[in-house]
Protein backbone atom coordinates (compact mmCIF):
# COMPACT_ATOMS: atom_id res chain seq x y z
CA UNK A 1 0.00 0.00 0.00
CA UNK A 2 1.52 3.35 -0.95
CA UNK A 3 1.10 6.45 1.18
CA UNK A 4 -1.75 7.87 -0.95
CA UNK A 5 -3.78 4.68 -0.68
CA UNK A 6 -3.08 4.55 3.04
CA UNK A 7 -4.35 8.13 3.49
CA UNK A 8 -7.56 7.27 1.63
CA UNK A 9 -8.08 4.04 3.59
CA UNK A 10 -7.73 5.59 7.03
CA UNK A 11 -10.96 6.36 8.82
CA UNK A 12 -12.24 6.49 12.39
CA UNK A 13 -13.38 3.03 13.43
CA UNK A 14 -15.69 2.94 16.45
CA UNK A 15 -16.79 -0.69 16.44
CA UNK A 16 -15.56 -3.82 18.23
CA UNK A 17 -12.15 -5.43 17.67
CA UNK A 18 -11.41 -9.11 17.25
CA UNK A 19 -9.41 -10.73 19.98
CA UNK A 20 -6.16 -11.25 18.01
CA UNK A 21 -3.16 -9.77 19.84
CA UNK A 22 -1.09 -7.05 18.19
CA UNK A 23 2.53 -8.26 18.15
CA UNK A 24 4.84 -5.97 20.13
CA UNK A 25 6.94 -5.38 17.00
CA UNK A 26 3.89 -3.88 15.25
CA UNK A 27 3.16 -1.66 18.23
CA UNK A 28 6.80 -0.54 18.09
CA UNK A 29 6.49 0.25 14.37
CA UNK A 30 3.41 2.39 15.04
CA UNK A 31 5.09 4.24 17.91
CA UNK A 32 8.19 4.76 15.76
CA UNK A 33 5.94 6.48 13.19
CA UNK A 34 4.79 8.81 15.99
CA UNK A 35 8.35 9.43 17.17
CA UNK A 36 9.35 10.31 13.59
CA UNK A 37 6.78 13.10 13.17
CA UNK A 38 7.94 16.69 12.75
CA UNK A 39 7.76 18.97 15.80
CA UNK A 40 7.99 22.75 16.15
CA UNK A 41 11.65 23.74 16.72
CA UNK A 42 12.30 20.01 17.02
CA UNK A 43 11.23 20.13 20.68
CA UNK A 44 9.76 16.59 20.43
CA UNK A 45 7.06 17.37 22.97
CA UNK A 46 5.01 14.22 22.33
CA UNK A 47 5.47 10.97 24.24
CA UNK A 48 3.72 7.63 24.01
CA UNK A 49 2.69 4.76 26.24
CA UNK A 50 2.06 1.61 24.20
CA UNK A 51 -0.52 -0.66 25.81
CA UNK A 52 -0.84 -4.39 25.22
CA UNK A 53 -1.60 -5.57 28.74
CA UNK A 54 -5.29 -6.49 28.73
CA UNK A 55 -5.90 -5.49 32.34
CA UNK A 56 -4.35 -2.04 31.90
CA UNK A 57 -6.10 -1.53 28.56
CA UNK A 58 -9.39 -2.48 30.14
CA UNK A 59 -8.99 0.07 32.94
CA UNK A 60 -8.13 2.80 30.42
CA UNK A 61 -10.89 2.02 27.90
CA UNK A 62 -13.44 1.64 30.70
CA UNK A 63 -12.85 5.29 31.56
CA UNK A 64 -13.23 6.32 27.92
CA UNK A 65 -16.25 4.08 27.28
CA UNK A 66 -18.17 5.88 29.99
CA UNK A 67 -18.02 8.91 27.72
CA UNK A 68 -19.45 7.02 24.77
CA UNK A 69 -16.51 5.10 23.25
CA UNK A 70 -18.27 2.61 20.98
CA UNK A 71 -15.85 -0.34 20.84
CA UNK A 72 -14.96 -3.21 23.16
CA UNK A 73 -11.50 -3.32 24.71
CA UNK A 74 -9.06 -3.39 21.79
CA UNK A 75 -6.08 -5.79 21.94
CA UNK A 76 -3.69 -2.83 21.98
CA UNK A 77 -3.64 0.93 22.19
CA UNK A 78 -1.40 3.95 22.41
CA UNK A 79 -1.76 6.71 24.93
CA UNK A 80 -0.50 10.06 23.67
CA UNK A 81 1.12 12.50 26.09
CA UNK A 82 2.20 16.08 25.59
CA UNK A 83 4.55 18.39 27.43
CA UNK A 84 4.09 22.15 27.33
CA UNK A 85 7.61 23.09 26.31
CA UNK A 86 7.92 26.39 24.40
CA UNK A 87 9.28 26.26 20.86
CA UNK A 88 10.83 29.68 21.45
CA UNK A 89 10.11 32.58 23.85
CA UNK A 90 6.44 32.01 24.78
CA UNK A 91 5.38 30.26 21.56
CA UNK A 92 4.11 26.70 22.00
CA UNK A 93 3.78 24.07 19.29
CA UNK A 94 2.99 21.03 21.40
CA UNK A 95 -0.60 20.68 20.10
CA UNK A 96 0.59 20.72 16.49
CA UNK A 97 3.36 18.30 17.48
CA UNK A 98 1.04 15.67 18.88
CA UNK A 99 -1.45 16.12 16.02
CA UNK A 100 1.33 15.34 13.53
CA UNK A 101 2.43 12.34 15.61
CA UNK A 102 -1.13 11.01 15.86
CA UNK A 103 -1.72 11.25 12.10
CA UNK A 104 1.60 9.46 11.42
CA UNK A 105 0.52 6.68 13.77
CA UNK A 106 -2.99 6.42 12.30
CA UNK A 107 -1.40 5.94 8.87
CA UNK A 108 1.02 3.33 10.23
CA UNK A 109 -1.92 1.54 11.91
CA UNK A 110 -3.82 1.53 8.59
CA UNK A 111 -0.78 0.34 6.63
CA UNK A 112 -0.45 -2.63 9.01
CA UNK A 113 -4.11 -3.60 8.41
CA UNK A 114 -5.45 -2.44 11.77
CA UNK A 115 -8.22 0.02 12.60
CA UNK A 116 -8.19 2.90 15.07
CA UNK A 117 -9.82 6.16 16.02
CA UNK A 118 -8.31 9.46 17.21
CA UNK A 119 -9.83 9.62 20.70
CA UNK A 120 -9.10 13.03 22.15
CA UNK A 121 -12.34 14.91 22.86
CA UNK A 122 -13.59 12.06 25.03
CA UNK A 123 -10.45 12.35 27.16
CA UNK A 124 -9.77 16.07 27.31
CA UNK A 125 -13.39 17.13 27.84
CA UNK A 126 -13.15 15.76 31.37
CA UNK A 127 -10.08 16.52 33.45
CA UNK A 128 -10.99 13.60 35.75
CA UNK A 129 -10.64 11.17 32.82
CA UNK A 130 -7.21 12.62 32.04
CA UNK A 131 -6.20 12.34 35.70
CA UNK A 132 -7.45 8.76 36.07
CA UNK A 133 -5.63 7.58 32.95
CA UNK A 134 -2.46 9.29 34.18
CA UNK A 135 -2.81 7.51 37.55
CA UNK A 136 -3.33 4.09 35.96
CA UNK A 137 -0.26 4.54 33.73
CA UNK A 138 1.89 6.18 36.41
CA UNK A 139 2.45 9.28 34.28
CA UNK A 140 4.43 12.14 35.89
CA UNK A 141 2.63 15.50 36.38
CA UNK A 142 4.67 17.32 33.69
CA UNK A 143 2.92 15.23 31.03
CA UNK A 144 -0.68 15.71 29.95
CA UNK A 145 -2.71 12.80 28.59
CA UNK A 146 -4.32 14.08 25.38
CA UNK A 147 -5.17 11.07 23.29
CA UNK A 148 -5.79 7.38 23.00
CA UNK A 149 -5.55 5.34 19.81
CA UNK A 150 -7.07 1.85 19.96
CA UNK A 151 -5.24 -0.65 17.75
CA UNK A 152 -6.63 -3.93 16.50
CA UNK A 153 -8.29 -5.86 13.72
CA UNK A 154 -11.82 -4.55 13.27
CA UNK A 155 -14.64 -7.08 13.70
CA UNK A 156 -16.62 -5.44 10.93
CA UNK A 157 -16.40 -2.60 8.47
CA UNK A 158 -17.07 0.75 10.15
CA UNK A 159 -18.97 3.72 8.81
CA UNK A 160 -17.00 6.19 6.72
CA UNK A 161 -18.01 9.82 6.95
CA UNK A 162 -18.80 12.03 4.01
CA UNK A 163 -16.43 14.85 3.24
CA UNK A 164 -17.17 18.23 1.70
CA UNK A 165 -16.28 18.49 -1.96
CA UNK A 166 -12.66 19.39 -2.71
CA UNK A 167 -13.97 22.37 -4.67
CA UNK A 168 -15.47 23.77 -1.43
CA UNK A 169 -12.18 23.57 0.45
CA UNK A 170 -9.22 23.67 -1.91
CA UNK A 171 -8.27 26.01 -4.71
CA UNK A 172 -5.30 26.85 -6.89
CA UNK A 173 -3.40 30.11 -7.07
CA UNK A 174 -6.33 32.28 -5.95
CA UNK A 175 -8.88 31.57 -3.19
CA UNK A 176 -12.18 30.30 -4.64
CA UNK A 177 -10.77 29.46 -8.08
CA UNK A 178 -11.14 25.72 -8.80
Ligand SMILES: Cc1cc2nc3c(=O)[nH]c(=O)nc-3n(C[C@H](O)[C@H](O)[C@H](O)COP(=O)(O)O)c2cc1C
Pocket residue numbers: 010011012013014117118119120121122123160161
Ligand atom coordinates in the same frame (compact mmCIF):
# COMPACT_ATOMS: atom_id res chain seq x y z
C1 LIG B 1 -8.61 16.65 17.51
C2 LIG B 1 -9.53 15.47 17.26
C3 LIG B 1 -10.23 14.92 18.33
C4 LIG B 1 -11.05 13.79 18.13
N1 LIG B 1 -11.66 13.20 19.21
C5 LIG B 1 -12.47 12.15 19.01
C6 LIG B 1 -13.08 11.50 20.13
O1 LIG B 1 -12.87 11.86 21.28
N2 LIG B 1 -13.91 10.45 19.88
C7 LIG B 1 -14.15 10.00 18.61
O2 LIG B 1 -14.92 9.04 18.47
N3 LIG B 1 -13.55 10.58 17.54
C8 LIG B 1 -12.73 11.63 17.70
N4 LIG B 1 -12.08 12.21 16.62
C9 LIG B 1 -12.28 11.66 15.27
C10 LIG B 1 -13.15 12.56 14.40
O3 LIG B 1 -14.48 12.53 14.88
C11 LIG B 1 -13.06 12.07 12.95
O4 LIG B 1 -11.73 12.19 12.50
C12 LIG B 1 -13.98 12.83 12.02
O5 LIG B 1 -15.32 12.59 12.33
C13 LIG B 1 -13.74 12.47 10.54
O6 LIG B 1 -13.90 11.08 10.36
P1 LIG B 1 -12.72 10.15 9.81
O7 LIG B 1 -11.62 10.14 10.82
O8 LIG B 1 -13.37 8.81 9.64
O9 LIG B 1 -12.23 10.73 8.51
C14 LIG B 1 -11.22 13.29 16.81
C15 LIG B 1 -10.48 13.83 15.75
C16 LIG B 1 -9.63 14.90 15.98
C17 LIG B 1 -8.80 15.44 14.82
